[in-house]
Amino acid sequence: MSAPSCSKGRNDVALVVTLDEERASHFKLREFENPDGLVMVHRSMLESLERVRRDLCAMMRENVWVFVTDGVRTQADLKRLATRLGWEDEGGVVARRSKHLAEFGGIAVDLVATIARTRERIPQQILGMACRRYFDWVKDDYADGHVHADNRDRAK
Numbered sequence: 369m370s371a372p373s374c375s376k377g378r379n380d381v382a383l384v385v386t387l388d389e390e391r392a393s394h395f396k397l398r399e400f401e402n403p404d405g406l407v408m409v410h411r412s413m414l415e416s417l418e419r420v421r422r423d424l425c426a427m428m429r430e431n432v433w434v435f436v437t438d439g440v441r442t443q444a445d446l447k448r449l450a451t452r453l454g455w456e457d458e459g460g461v462v463a464r465r466s467k468h469l470a471e472f473g474g475i476a477v478d479l480v481a482t483i484a485r486t487r488e489r490i491p492q493q494i495l496g497m498a499c500r501r502y503f504d505w506v507k508d509d510y511a512d513g514h515v516h517a518d519n520r521d522r523a524k
């Protein structure tokens with residue numbers, strides 16, 4: 369997703385949440401934007417994400433990078449994705465009522481994680497397990513190794 373050079377500062381804003389009275393800020397707004405730079409982030413999603421990262425760092429006893437591979441989507445984004453990956457009700461992986469849609473309030477995120485020092489990918493099942501502690505709903509069997517997580521219940 370390449371942003372035009374004129375929009376260098378676009379969504380280049382650090383997001384901050386408080387976890388157990390400690391400030392956590394490891395994500396930027398731009399990581400959650402769609403290809404057009406539109407973005408929506410639900411606070412509960414960001415909190416869950418920071419908790420997942422904190423747990424992974426504790427588990428690995430070193431710094432772990434959590435990468436957001438997809439955040440909010442418009443209907444047009446969804447259609448483009450379905451052209452590539454297929455709709456769920458037709459045997460693909462894209463849900464027609466995807467929780468990534470803006471109407472749900474920025475509650476969904478796709479992510480991968482790597483150990484910072486070695487660039488080694490954290491296995492999908494381990495990332496999925498960490499996400500299940502802090503997100504309402506997690507899917508961790510995608511062929512490309514990413515994990516989907518959303519807060520469909522707590523954001524209601």
Ligand SMILES: [Zn+2]
Pocket residue numbers: 438468476477478515516517
């Ligand atoms: Zn997803």
